[in-house]
Amino acid sequence: MTEIIDYGRFAERLRRVMPRWDVRERTSPEEFAEHLADTSPRWTLLREFQEEWGYETPDGGPVWPRWSEDEHKAYLRRLKAAATGEEDDRFAAVDMTLPIPRALDEWWDLPFNSFTHRPSLYWTNPEWPPTVRPDPTGYGVADGIPEDSPLAGPGDERRVCVFKAEYQYCNEWGYLAAESALADPKVLVSIEDGWVTQSRSVTEFFLQLAVERLPAHYGWSVHLYEAEPELVERVRRTFPELGLLPWRELGTETVTYGAPDAIIYHDVREFSDFPFIVHARTRAALERVAGTLGVDWTDQLEEPAAEQERAGPEPLSLRAGESDPSEPVDRPDGLG
Structure with missing residues (x-):
């Protein structure tokens, strides 16, 4: 990339x-x-x-x-x-x-x-x-x-x-x-x-x-349990919205913002497990977003699930009602 x-x-x-x-x-x-x-x-x-x-x-x-x-x-x-x-x-x-x-x-x-x-x-x-x-x-x-x-x-x-x-x-x-x-x-x-x-x-x-789905699997990520008002305000001042309507799912109302090589997801209702998420195409892009916002996420960076996947067997593609015990229960998008 x-x-x-x-x-x-x-x-x-x-x-x-x-x-x-x-x-x-x-x-x-x-x-x-x-x-x-x-x-x-x-x-x-x-x-x-x-x-x-x-x-x-x-x-x-x-x-x-x-x-x-x-x-x-x-x-x-x-x-x-x-x-x-x-x-x-x-x-x-x-x-x-x-x-x-x-x-x-x-x-x-x-x-x-x-x-x-x-x-x-x-x-x-x-x-x-x-x-x-x-x-x-x-x-x-x-x-x-x-x-x-x-x-x-x-x-x-x-x-x-x-x-x-x-x-x-x-x-x-x-x-x-x-x-x-x-x-x-x-x-x-x-x-x-x-x-x-x-x-x-x-x-x-x-x-x-x-x-909503692919960057959570292929990107470097940060998931925050709380969205501090000051941080959200800095995001709104610094990064434009993607132009999409808020995403509505499982009680959430998520607004997306765009940055170089990164997308920021803010659930304005804070209904999700992680109301503030950043996915980036590279680790450097995630670090740039953190630097621009004046925060330190060094200890919270998560490597792409796709990278972990390459190290192991290809996960099953599932139909509704089936489950794969090798996959985590929590959804990567923070919706429970």
Whole structure:
């Protein structure tokens, strides 16, 4: 990693490729649809980000092919079938009349898709085909869009199509059923207060998910149990935000800041085990961030998990409901 990448300029890279929803009211539906359909530069940014942090697509096909089923969901279906003699329809929670956004289809087919090749890095389950909320089978936990939500107007379709979920379905990510015909619709996340916007498009969501997961595995890290107000204020004054919306998962609301070869993660709700985390592409970059902020993290530096991995066997890629005793229980992103 000889080239220094300034993630303080990441927001500029994002603006150049991501959908501009502010033009929707000023363009015809056809023009806006064409704008959303231009996804190739967005996938290029995802590939570049993955490579910048050291991800290499392994040989062979995907570990988690598109039509794989959540192991826990399949287990429950088998239990019910054994007890009742009847097996539930695997696609009972899917509305087959709804189109699937093109960007979601494309993501599954990306040859460099780091989830399908290394799902154990991600702590999430995909839903394919996307399932609707409210879920008629009762498996998905979230409701639809409430009547008083600004996400949908009077008389609008209020269902959400979920395509990703946190391992225990504490959070679910999806798009409005009313926007399912769009090539790259906005992504919502279910939190304790209902649905809120997580990302401005499906393509941005998968980039943001990579930002949340890959540096934790491939980068040099510092995890702090407390985020002192003075330190947070210095970060806000010194380092620009990445341009992504706050990441919402397991009660957290994490804002990301960019530095040369490093990304800073601050959970403004301090709900995570580590509300202040820094991941850097090199040890020197992590030390530069510390020097810029006027702190000493010498005794708290953690080498990349990827380096430890190279010294031992390749970890298993897991489906939901499975566990690998060789992997730590705590998530590398500090979410418990």
